[in-house]
Amino acid sequence: MRLLVFSLFFTCSVFxxxxxxxxxTIANGKTALMEFKKEKNIYYEKIVVDKKTYKIFDNPINSKKSYVLLPISYYEKPSEKKVELFYKEAKKEKTKVLFFNVEDGKYKKEKIKVDGSKVSLSKEDTKRAAKEYAEAMQIYKTTNEKIYMSKSFIVPLSTKITSDFGKARVYNDSLKGYHSGTDFRAKIGTPLVACNDGLVVLAKDRFYSGGSVIIDHGQGIYSCYYHMSKFDVKKGSLVKKGELLGLSGDTGRVTGPHLHFSFRVGGEQVDPLQLIELINNNLLNK
Incomplete structure (x- = not known):
């Protein structure tokens, strides 16, 4: 059973x-959302969790509200987390503390057989993969103040989901991490579209993810499309929701053709479908 615990809001009036x-209560790999109603003489600045800082942004469609997304790492263990809220009241710096509980998402395991060259890497491939990882992380840790999205998100294609987010991945009988996105069935050459407006910040072939497109939706939110066979966009392209990005394929570390669809928020890899539901039902819903 999927954990869909973020669609309801309550108002915190303690402070x-x-x-x-x-x-x-947030499962590892999921995202929570905090919204703030703008009030006279109060300016919300940021929250800090485990020394990580998340900036509070204006709501993209409602000028009377601001918001912050709180992504929880897949590797986070069940615990109580202190959230420090920093704000100004009548130009005076103030801090309030809230608490979140992190719970176990109880993700399953799946065994996958792939070409041995994608598991036991040569020095050259290891160097290439490390370089590509560093390039991607540099993108994800960049928070663009500009917001591109103003409409609800969609999925890049409507087909059967073949692998959910969070499954522990056992490649050729060796545990190699977890599934960091959602896989959609897609034969080679299936059109893939942008899930929302944004800026293409990467469009290239990579060792693990093959043909890859990454879109910056603004304010630390990135969507990713992997294993593509053809690009119809390039780095620097501004795209609209539903615009063609290219075609699906079987490039990179795969067992067959499909689309791997994922999201990063504040640098953290999170469940893409849960994030879409969260944003659509709350942030982009007047």
Whole structure:
């Protein structure tokens, strides 16, 4: 059963501040949302969790609200997390503390057989993969103040999901991490579209993910499309929701053709479908 615990909001009035919180219990790999109603003489700045800082942004469609997304790492263990809220009241710096509980997402395992060259790498391939990883992480840790999205998100194609987010991946009987996105069935040459407006910040072939497109939707939100066979966009392209990005394929480390669809928020890899539901039902819903 999927964990869909973020679609309902409650209002936190403990501190006499108008704050909506999606849920105070978050599974690892999921995202929570905090919304703040703008009030006279109060300016919300940021939250800090485990020394990580997340900036509070204006709501993209409602000028009376601001928001922050709180992504929880897949590797986070069940625990109680302190969230420090920093804000100004009448130009005076203030801090309030809230608490979130992290729970185990109880993800399953799956065994995958791939070409041995994609598991036991040569020095050359190891160097290439490391370089590509560093390039991607540099992108993800960049928070663009500009917001591109103003409409609800869609999925890049509507086909059967063949592998959910979070499954532990056992490649050729060796545990190699977890599934960092959602896989959609797609024969080679299936059109793939942008899930929302954004800026293409990467469009290239990579060792693990093959033909890859990454879109910056603004304010630390990135969507990713992997294993593509053809690009119809390039780095620097501005794309609209539903615009053709290219065609699906079987490039990179795969067992067959499909689309790997994933998201990063504040640098963290998160469940893409849960994030889409969260944003559509709350942030982009007046």
């Amino acid at each position: 006499a501040l108008n704050i909506n919180i999606s849920n105070t």
